[in-house]
Every structure is written in C-alpha cells, then in structure tokens.
Amino acid sequence: MEKYWNIAIIGSGPAGFYAAGELFRQESWSIKVDMFECLPTPFGLVRGGVAPDHQKIKSVTKIYTRIAENENFRFFGNVEFGRDIQQSDLMERYDAVIYAVGSPADRALGIPGEELSGSHSATEFVAWYNGHPDFAELKFDLSAKQAFVIGMGNVALDVARILAKTPDELAETDIADYALKALAESQLENIWLVGRRGPLQAAFTPSEAREFLELQESDVVLEGGLLELDPESQHLLETEASKDTKKNIEILKQISERDTSTNKKKHVHFLFLASPVEISGKGRVEKISLIRNQLVKQADGSLRPQATENKIVEEAGLIFRSIGYLGKPLPDLPFDKKSGTIPNECGQVKDPENGNTLRMREYVAGWIKRGPSGVIGTNKQDAVETVHRMLETFMVEKMEAGQDVKSQDITALLEKRKVDFISFSDWKLLDTHEIEAGQAEGRPRRKVTSVTEMLAVIRNKS
Ligand SMILES: Cc1cc2nc3c(=O)[nH]c(=O)nc-3n(C[C@H](O)[C@H](O)[C@H](O)COP(=O)(O)OP(=O)(O)OC[C@H]3O[C@@H](n4cnc5c(N)ncnc54)[C@H](O)[C@@H]3O)c2cc1C
Known part of the structure; x- marks a missing residue:
C-alpha cells in the first residue's frame, strides 16, 4: 500500500x-x-x-x-x-x-492615554467591519466629529477610506451588516491620517492613495498646502525613489492642488511628519497631542524623522492606531x-x-x-x-x-x-448561504458573523 x-x-x-x-x-x-x-x-x-x-x-x-x-x-x-x-x-x-x-495582535503606541475609551487598534476595527465573530460585539463611537488614524500604511488608508465612504458606497460591499448600519449613522466630519515620516517615505501603495480622489462625499486634503519636498527628499526622489514612490508623490501633488471648496460632508487629511505624544480626556478620548517632526539625514544617506519643539493639540473623539500587526x-x-x-x-x-x-x-x-x-x-x-x-x-x-x-x-x-x-464542504454550504443572501440585496455576500449562527446554518443545510 x-x-x-x-x-x-x-x-x-x-x-x-x-x-x-x-x-x-x-x-x-x-x-x-x-x-x-x-x-x-x-x-x-x-x-x-x-x-x-x-x-x-x-x-x-x-x-x-x-x-x-x-x-x-x-x-x-x-x-x-x-x-x-x-x-x-x-x-x-x-x-x-x-x-x-x-x-x-497589534503594536501599541506606548503613549499616555492610549487605554482611554475611544482609542482603538486598527486590528479591532478592521476585524469588526469585516464581521470576524470575535470582534462583532465591539462598539465604536461614531458620533465623534474627528477621528485620527495613526499610521500611513495600506491598513491605515483602508480604515480612513471605510470611515469616509457613504452608506451607498459601502452597501455595494460585503461589510458586516451591523457595521454598515453603524457607519451610516456616523457623524464624522474629519478623518486624519498621521504619518511620522515624510511623503517620500510613506508606506502606502499608489492604488490605495488614488482611491481618495474618487470618494463620493469626502474630500481629501494635504495638510500644509501645496506639496513641497525638502531639498534632501527632492534629491532622493530624483535619484533613487522607486516607481511606486514616484507615483505616490504624483498623487499627493494632485491631492494638494485640489479645490477643496466643494462642500463635501467629510474631509480626509493627510498629515505627514507628526507623531502622537499623548491622548487625553476625562474617561474617554477628547484630545490628541502631536509633535511635529523634521527629516534628518543619517550617515547612510537615509532620512529619519526627528521631533521638533512644535506641538499640535486637536480635538479627537476616535483614535485608531495602525502601526503594525504582531x-x-x-x-x-x-x-x-x-x-x-x-x-x-x-x-x-x-x-x-x-x-x-x-x-x-x-x-x-x-x-x-x-x-x-x-x-x-x-x-x-x-x-x-x-x-x-x-x-x-x-x-x-x-x-x-x-x-x-x-x-x-x-x-x-x-x-x-x-x-x-466543520469540513470544507460544510464551509461551502455557508459560503453559498452568504452569497445568496447578498445577491438578494445586490451585494457580493452577507456575512454571518457569529459562530453559533454559522454552525446553525451549516447544520440546517447539511
Ligand atoms: C487589514 C489588512 C488588509 C490587507 N489588505 C490586503 C490587500 O488588499 N491586498 C493584499 O495583497 N494583502 C493585504 N493584506 C495582507 C495579507 O492579508 C497578508 O499578507 C496575509 O493574509 C498573511 O497571510 P497568513 O496566512 O500569514 O495570515 P492570516 O491571513 O492571518 O491567516 C492566519 C489564519 O490562521 C488562523 N489561526 C490563528 N491562530 C490559530 C490557532 N491557534 N488555531 C487555528 N487557527 C488559527 C486565523 O484564524 C487565520 O485564518 C492585508 C492585511 C491586513 C491586516
């Protein structure tokens, strides 16, 4: 045998x-x-x-x-x-x-006030809107007017985009039903994306950044006005930047030149060269303090962010840290x-x-x-x-x-x-159930978001 x-x-x-x-x-x-x-x-x-x-x-x-x-x-x-x-x-x-x-798991910021109610990890929020059963019961206070997403990678951009989209835009997706409902009632007006480094070092990919130019009811703003690189960054852009970095800079230029007097309900702000240093509030998040950074040339020619004396304090009702999974x-x-x-x-x-x-x-x-x-x-x-x-x-x-x-x-x-x-054919029963439920509403699928209900669907159909 x-x-x-x-x-x-x-x-x-x-x-x-x-x-x-x-x-x-x-x-x-x-x-x-x-x-x-x-x-x-x-x-x-x-x-x-x-x-x-x-x-x-x-x-x-x-x-x-x-x-x-x-x-x-x-x-x-x-x-x-x-x-x-x-x-x-x-x-x-x-x-x-x-x-x-x-x-x-996720990396912590390691700053005072991080544990306050209203301060979350992007990991939790992403798992929540995607209907992961372990996160389905979480609550996010979407009555806040200002949200800060700390980080400038693709996950941070995902979080900001989902917060910025309209109920109509989200209704075409397979976002969890409860998230669709909660986001439809969101009062958010300003969503800030905060990166500690400069535009040249941004970790997002061009396709993710470009999507901000196409949002129905949300404008996108580059904080600080027209994009101007410091001479060292400009030199790196011309000599060693990758294709994606060059595209990112083009998109950020486009963003910085946009007319933002369109009266759209929401604004997404790209804020480079800033690091959060404290989150404060009575029992829940009320303010965020950020320190401005400058880029300093290292012995190996790279540019690293270094804190300046310049501090910004902003009202904040929601904070999502997105500085890496663990x-x-x-x-x-x-x-x-x-x-x-x-x-x-x-x-x-x-x-x-x-x-x-x-x-x-x-x-x-x-x-x-x-x-x-x-x-x-x-x-x-x-x-x-x-x-x-x-x-x-x-x-x-x-x-x-x-x-x-x-x-x-x-x-x-x-x-x-x-x-x-459960076996793979059991999963296929659940898969078909979700897709059929979604099709009835013109959506790719309607996710089942509790393990008990998943098992009930499977056992009923098998
Ligand atoms: C928010 C987010 C958005 C992303 N978007 C994109 C994108 O648009 N395009 C792209 O190309 N990449 C994207 N990525 C990256 C991509 O998802 C990862 O590269 C990839 O999923 C990593 O694969 P993995 O198998 O190592 O881990 P995972 O995909 O995390 O899979 C691990 C699996 O192990 C299971 N597991 C964990 N612990 C146990 C245990 N004790 N017992 C049994 N099972 C267990 C988990 O439930 C999970 O199913 C994204 C990542 C994140 C976080």
Whole structure:
C-alpha cells in the first residue's frame, strides 16, 4: 500500500493554502494535508482583513478553493490549536506540522492615554467591519466629529477610506451588516491620517492613495498646502525613489492642488511628519497631542524623522492606531517577543532556548514566520521556501513517511473531545448561504458573523 506523508497545517490564510498547494505540486511525494482553522470560515485575512470594498483582491480564494478540492486535503474548521488540539496531539499523528497562524495582535503606541475609551487598534476595527465573530460585539463611537488614524500604511488608508465612504458606497460591499448600519449613522466630519515620516517615505501603495480622489462625499486634503519636498527628499526622489514612490508623490501633488471648496460632508487629511505624544480626556478620548517632526539625514544617506519643539493639540473623539500587526505566542513553541514571530531558519522552527536547535518536524509560513509585511502573493514564495526546506530535511535526515506517527486519525480525538469541527464542504454550504443572501440585496455576500449562527446554518443545510 502506498505510504503517505501526513502534514498538518495550522491556519487557513494565504500562507497555509500556498503551503498546501506547494505540497500537492510535488509529483515524487505522496502527501496528505489536514488543515486546522480556529474559525468555521477559511481564508484568514482575505476574509477578515482585506477591505470589503476590495472584492477583486478577495477573488484569490478561488485558487485556495481549488487546492481544498484535492482528494488528499481535509479542512477542520472551528478547531483551535492550543484549545482543542495541542502540539503533542499533532506530533503523534503527523509527520510534520506547518504553523501558519498569522499575526493577530497589534503594536501599541506606548503613549499616555492610549487605554482611554475611544482609542482603538486598527486590528479591532478592521476585524469588526469585516464581521470576524470575535470582534462583532465591539462598539465604536461614531458620533465623534474627528477621528485620527495613526499610521500611513495600506491598513491605515483602508480604515480612513471605510470611515469616509457613504452608506451607498459601502452597501455595494460585503461589510458586516451591523457595521454598515453603524457607519451610516456616523457623524464624522474629519478623518486624519498621521504619518511620522515624510511623503517620500510613506508606506502606502499608489492604488490605495488614488482611491481618495474618487470618494463620493469626502474630500481629501494635504495638510500644509501645496506639496513641497525638502531639498534632501527632492534629491532622493530624483535619484533613487522607486516607481511606486514616484507615483505616490504624483498623487499627493494632485491631492494638494485640489479645490477643496466643494462642500463635501467629510474631509480626509493627510498629515505627514507628526507623531502622537499623548491622548487625553476625562474617561474617554477628547484630545490628541502631536509633535511635529523634521527629516534628518543619517550617515547612510537615509532620512529619519526627528521631533521638533512644535506641538499640535486637536480635538479627537476616535483614535485608531495602525502601526503594525504582531504575532502571538503558541503553546509549546518558541517565540521572539520583539519581532512577534516564531524563530525559524528558512521556515524550519528553531529553539533559541535550546542552542538554536532545529526542530525536525515543525515549520512556519506567512506572517508568523517573517512578520506582518508584504501582500497576499508574498506568502506564496514564503510558503514554497518552507515546504522545500521541510522536504529537504526529510531527505537529509533519511526520514520515512509515518515513522513517528503513533496514534490513529485526528477525527477520533476531535470527536472524543466533542469539538464541533466543520469540513470544507460544510464551509461551502455557508459560503453559498452568504452569497445568496447578498445577491438578494445586490451585494457580493452577507456575512454571518457569529459562530453559533454559522454552525446553525451549516447544520440546517447539511
Ligand atoms: C487589514 C489588512 C488588509 C490587507 N489588505 C490586503 C490587500 O488588499 N491586498 C493584499 O495583497 N494583502 C493585504 N493584506 C495582507 C495579507 O492579508 C497578508 O499578507 C496575509 O493574509 C498573511 O497571510 P497568513 O496566512 O500569514 O495570515 P492570516 O491571513 O492571518 O491567516 C492566519 C489564519 O490562521 C488562523 N489561526 C490563528 N491562530 C490559530 C490557532 N491557534 N488555531 C487555528 N487557527 C488559527 C486565523 O484564524 C487565520 O485564518 C492585508 C492585511 C491586513 C491586516
């Protein structure tokens, strides 16, 4: 009988699916994959992070669905590593495990007042408007007039754009119903995007910035008037700036030259060279203090922001910090607190507390491997590297399929523990239900946002 290598993948985001796809591409290996996901729904941040008005990007899930249809693939949704299954359960049942759990936490600003009510992480807000069941109950005070989004990456721009869109613009998306309702009642007039560096160093991509020029009821303003770069930045723009940076500067120029006397209800302000230093208020956010920065040339020729004496204090009712996602430690695995990643060498887990010994049967892929950077496609090369490292290790160590497998199939264990796991065909029932409910209203889908309801839909239809 053909002997299969049994691989467990934890997490069903892009990294998990690209790893599974690469495993199935290996013609000289017979491989079976079991994928475990803590939510009943697959696809990680493609469902719960990518903005609801970016549906084209979400169509990458078609590729993942094809991978899931491989006869040697099984999906176990609603199964959380660390709660329902432990590392030892997997080590007994699989030849190797790939952890692809992403970076669900966020970086703090580390300033006074950050904990006040009304100050949130972009992570929470994004998960809320995307209908992630763990965040569906959150409340955001959208009666505020001014919101500050701290950060100038694509996630910060997503948050500002969702806050700036009209109910009509949002109604065409698959934003969670409760978010659509809450945002329709929003009183926001000014949404500030705050970047500590200058326009040349902005981390957003041109396509994200361009969308601000097309908003129905929101104008966009570059604080400080016409875009003028300092001489050092101008020199860098002319000599070494990337294509995207040049495009960003063009778009910011366009923004700075716009007529803003259009009487639109909302304004999005791009504020460069400013860092928040304090959030204040009685019991809740009322004001934000920012310090202006200047760019200072470093020995290596780069420009870094440095605080000046110049302070701005603004009224603020809502603050979203968007300065980076961060991984969380997993039980029985090493963790590097500073980078928020699992220490690894080309995807193979290593133990810093044990002389950096490489673990033969444990691997990582995606954000938990390299940190929260890059687009969806970046996780493909990343997962390919991990898979090849794993197969090379199997060969170098002369391992054989099944040599360490001691126990029976995982389903018996999950049933014994009364874990209500769902399969990929179960997910497809929920998927169809959401799409049909959406189509009735001219929307791409209407998301179910509670695990109990998801399970009820699935069990009713199966
Ligand atoms: C707000 C936001 C918007 C983005 N927009 C874009 C975009 O428009 N275009 C683009 O190209 N990229 C975008 N990205 C980047 C892209 O989403 C990431 O590169 C990608 O999702 C990372 O993949 P991953 O598999 O490492 O992690 P994730 O996508 O986070 O997947 C991890 C999965 O693991 C599961 N999991 C976590 N812990 C456990 C556990 N203990 N047990 C079981 N399962 C677990 C999670 O539920 C999740 O499904 C965006 C990112 C964010 C945060």
